[in-house]
Amino acid sequence: MSWQLSLQHLLSSAASLLAAALVPAVLSHVAEAEAAPKLPRSTPEAEGVDSGGLLRFVEALEKNVDAVHSVMLVRHGKVVAEGWWAPYEAGDHHVMYSVSKSFTSTAVGFASQEGLLSVNDTVLSFFPDQAPAKPAERMKEMRIRDLLRMSTGHDKDPSPEVKASKDGQWIKAFLATDVADKPGTHFLYNSIGTYMLGAIVQKVSGKTLEEYLRPRLFEPLGLEPPLWGKSPEGVNLGDGGISLHSEDIAKFGLFYLQRGAWNNQRLLNEQWVEAATSLQTASGGNPDSNWDAGYGYQFWRNKVTGYRADGAFGQFSFVLPKYDVVLAITSGTGDMAAVMDTVWQQLLPALRERALPENPKGHDLLATKLASLELEAQAGNPGSSRSASVSGKLYRFPDSELGIRAASISFAGSNPVIHFEDADGQHDITCGVGRWVRGRTHYQQRISNQFDEREQGVAGSCGWTDETTFTAKLCFHQTPYTITHRFTFDADKVALDTEHNLRWGETKRPRLVGKLAAR
Numbered sequence: 001m002s003w004q005l006s007l008q009h010l011l012s013s014a015a016s017l018l019a020a021a022l023v024p025a026v027l028s029h030v031a032e033a034e035a036a037p038k039l040p041r042s043t044p045e046a047e048g049v050d051s052g053g054l055l056r057f058v059e060a061l062e063k064n065v066d067a068v069h070s071v072m073l074v075r076h077g078k079v080v081a082e083g084w085w086a087p088y089e090a091g092d093h094h095v096m097y098s099v100s101k102s103f104t105s106t107a108v109g110f111a112s113q114e115g116l117l118s119v120n121d122t123v124l125s126f127f128p129d130q131a132p133a134k135p136a137e138r139m140k141e142m143r144i145r146d147l148l149r150m151s152t153g154h155d156k157d158p159s160p161e162v163k164a165s166k167d168g169q170w171i172k173a174f175l176a177t178d179v180a181d182k183p184g185t186h187f188l189y190n191s192i193g194t195y196m197l198g199a200i201v202q203k204v205s206g207k208t209l210e211e212y213l214r215p216r217l218f219e220p221l222g223l224e225p226p227l228w229g230k231s232p233e234g235v236n237l238g239d240g241g242i243s244l245h246s247e248d249i250a251k252f253g254l255f256y257l258q259r260g261a262w263n264n265q266r267l268l269n270e271q272w273v274e275a276a277t278s279l280q281t282a283s284g285g286n287p288d289s290n291w292d293a294g295y296g297y298q299f300w301r302n303k304v305t306g307y308r309a310d311g312a313f314g315q316f317s318f319v320l321p322k323y324d325v326v327l328a329i330t331s332g333t334g335d336m337a338a339v340m341d342t343v344w345q346q347l348l349p350a351l352r353e354r355a356l357p358e359n360p361k362g363h364d365l366l367a368t369k370l371a372s373l374e375l376e377a378q379a380g381n382p383g384s385s386r387s388a389s390v391s392g393k394l395y396r397f398p399d400s401e402l403g404i405r406a407a408s409i410s411f412a413g414s415n416p417v418i419h420f421e422d423a424d425g426q427h428d429i430t431c432g433v434g435r436w437v438r439g440r441t442h443y444q445q446r447i448s449n450q451f452d453e454r455e456q457g458v459a460g461s462c463g464w465t466d467e468t469t470f471t472a473k474l475c476f477h478q479t480p481y482t483i484t485h486r487f488t489f490d491a492d493k494v495a496l497d498t499e500h501n502l503r504w505g506e507t508k509r510p511r512l513v514g515k516l517a518a519r
Contacts (some may be wrong), residue, residue, distance in 0.1 A: 036222040042078035051362035053350025060346040066333040070246040074326040083370035087436040087459030088477050093243040094330045095479045097311030101194045104238035105298035107201045107209050109272035110216050116204040119145040126203050130172040138179035146183040147193040148297040149281045155180035159192040168232025171199050187281045191239040198238030209236040223248045246328050253317035253326035277307045290340045304344045313480040314339050323351050332480030378473035380463015382433045386489050387411045395494045395514035431460030431472050492516040
């Protein structure tokens, strides 16, 4: 049951991302004028956390998880440990996928608090002009509460079908779906249902989710302005489209830990927080599954303690009220359960009820570790017997699903520069030999629906892995994704092998064979 639900969870998010990639996403983004205020910092021992236990936790994450990108632990409202695995940095927006759902739920909470809607309102009542002439009988019964609880009554997730609508009218397509069972009777993970929550908030407020939450949540908490993709009909992708910084999701978790208060001011009523984070519907019966402990209003219940916002490939904001803890993690892994199990097994034992004696040695070891975190860069030699003969030579490729039309590599400087040509233009990416070099690019701009026309962050590392093969690892550090390209040179041809660390489909792509372009 657990792996099935996990897969369903990821596929639902995948449907959202693939559909959004078909239409240019219009992004809501506010210029960052000043750095947002940070959470207060403290030492682990002062807040009752064992530095040695934290070190073991971080080491276990590295051992057990494919690629962790950041970790931030907040105890008693203060950050006691934080780190980013290079080339990821604290200032990077990171795609959060279904963590977006918990923000959407929060927007519904504010709208309910302001009398704009009730969780008992029917979904059809908000869209009389977009409803079919004869909606399914059980569609007529569906309430906001059913959307929040992932209990719409569908017998299969309608998200892929709805988001494949050629006219881009997702609301209309959702309202026309068949509803097999009585809403509220069973749990079925359903991303388009969350999208509908965002559409309802936009309908009653006249503002997108991002605009509506800005003065109510983002600004009071000092969250950095998010990147938040939109659907073809101009609704924020409340089911999976938000990008934030690691500290932003730590603050969001702390806001819920404080039951809707911030800086001693009530923002969201406690009744909503209680309802949103309590068990609202059973999600399965396997006690060993991290997804079977129940579901609230767009929050998952943890199998051990507390609750969480979580997103595909390991994006988390854990809230553990029993321990007065918030833990933010971003990752690029296909095994989200490994992240959670490491938290239960390694972090919880490091937490104490009272402050501990200062431990300078243990704290220094932890600080050194956190300051030196790095994803493994591509290893290899700076040159080979082929370097000079292929440097700057352009190779053209036949049409393919990869979309790469031509490529060349310049070895003129100390850092090789890869040149790609595709439908989006020409792209130059600088790579460090055995080390990461950060830059900006439009290459693979649709790797995430967050960016589309924007440049996104990329870090390259590279090396000759044998005399004829040059390998480059490209990390798109505002996303969970890394792409490895292997160029194998032979006379006037080059074979290009491409592999993704994560992908909605096969990670190894078809080999391309390019020919030297005529001068």
